[in-house]
Amino acid sequence: MAVLRGWVASWACPRVLKRAFSLHKAHSIKDMENTFQLVRNIIPPLTTKKHKGQDGRIGIVGGCQEYTGAPYFAAISALKVGADLSHVFCTREAAPVIKSYSPELIVHPVLDSPDAVHEVEKWLPRLHALVVGPGLGRDDALLKNVKGILEASKARAIPIIIDADGLWLIAQQPALIQGYQKAVLTPNHMEFIRLCEAVLRDPVDGNDRRGAVLRLSQALGNVTVVQKGEQDVISDGKQVSAPSSWLPLVRAPSQGSATTKPSRSTAAPPPPPP
Secondary structure (H helix, E strand, C coil), X not given: CCHHHHHHHHHHCCCCCCCCCCCCCCCCHHHHHHHHHHHHHHCCCCCCCCCCCCCCEEEEECCCCCCCHXXXXXXXXXXXXXXXXXXXXXXXXXXXXXXXXXXXXEEEECCCCCCHHHHHHCCHXXXXXXXXXXXXXXXXXXXXXXXXHHHHHHHCCCCEEECCHHHHXXXXXXXXXXXXXXXXXXXXXXXXXXXXXXXXXXXXCCCCHHHHHHHHHHHCCCCEEEECCCCCEEECXXXXXCCCCCCCCCCCHHHHHHHCCCCCCCCCCCCCCC
């Protein structure tokens, strides 16, 4: 199973997966064995019996003239944890820059074309999951195309992770993912506030993050919400969990896209060592 596909499924299933392992404290051998088993369940094993693409074909929708780092990090991260193929659907001007970052990515310069929805839709049968938003920007024409891509993806029941300016689009039009339980929203603090104001019509109670995440998920029809922060809060509208933090601190905003966090950086990755 594709790594990212498995990640989406793990959050979107009725039982919210709770991490019980942290590198910041000592753990028993049993705890470590449980964690290793979790990793084994997610990471595709190496085997000679599989063909190219069988362990995951991921699509990233995002990347414009200003923001090219975020879609790169989202796409390359999928490859680094075991997926076979990463496609980036970006604007024409962003494509050469993203291609220059890595020869491993399949880059489609179609997102700002008049027939963008059709150009992306013809690839959807080959994809296991879609990430929408890294480096997308807020151009009206691009957002209109992304809206069509979301509708086409839902029609094919493709798991979708929505982040960054993809979340800005959802805040403007929550009906786009209303009730689509194969969607995972990954807002940071400000994106979460924006979503709550748009969907719940209430200010966020900073003293009750768990309750706010639960209510937002329920209001969207049990869409999984991963509210990122010092401690992530996750809910599928039925349960809510705040697993111990395990991600490293991220200084460069674009590098947050390795975990589909929002990005505003266009900096290229460091060159390989000589």
